[in-house]
Amino acid sequence: MLIKVCGMRDPENIQSLIQEVNPDWMGLIFYSKSSRYVSGDFADSIKITDVPKVGVFVNEPIEFVLNKMEEFNLSVVQLHGEESPEYVRELKLKTGKKLWKVISVGESIDWETLRDYVGLIEYFLFDTATTQHGGSGKRFNWEVLEKYPFEKGFILSGGLDEESASEILALAGKMPQLAGVDLNSKFEDAPGLKNIEKLKRFKGKIIA
């Protein structure tokens, strides 16, 4: 089970995360309305950190994404808005990097609307629908995923906490497409500041 820790920005907290948790990815949020927004002030120290970095974007112009990829040395782009398959195709052509498409989950999902993304992305990321786009701290009803019709891997997100570990493992037992989890607000002491002990405990439960 792969682990992404999202909403990082504090250089000391990032160093502790890398040394003590060693996640598969660290997420940086480039959505200016988020309380976890990463400004350019942090770029020099974050750019050189030794962990794959996922940039989180909400309906941004492609040029903005390209600039942040360069500025922060991003390995993955997570598209957290209403970006169309055409937008994703263009971004893929221009960057050649791995792209994740977020699907905001409410009561149900119209799976056909996801089909055009399948050949373009590395993973879908399923997150709880919210007017703030992300970071709600709320779980969606995972039963919605039971009819997931693709082989494409996905990342589970939305309000995951320490107590979610056993249910995540049970879901992974039923769904081999579940490649990883995305951890955020339930592991924070303050927006953008993660509790390293909580993350370590969670990792201990989820990684055999």
Ligand SMILES: O=C(O)c1ccccc1NCC(=O)[C@H](O)[C@H](O)COP(=O)(O)O
């Ligand atoms: O976390 C935010 O503030 C945020 C705001 C706007 C768009 C995306 C955002 N977060 C991106 C993520 O991938 C989060 O980890 C995901 O939404 C889950 O967050 P949480 O429900 O707090 O676990």
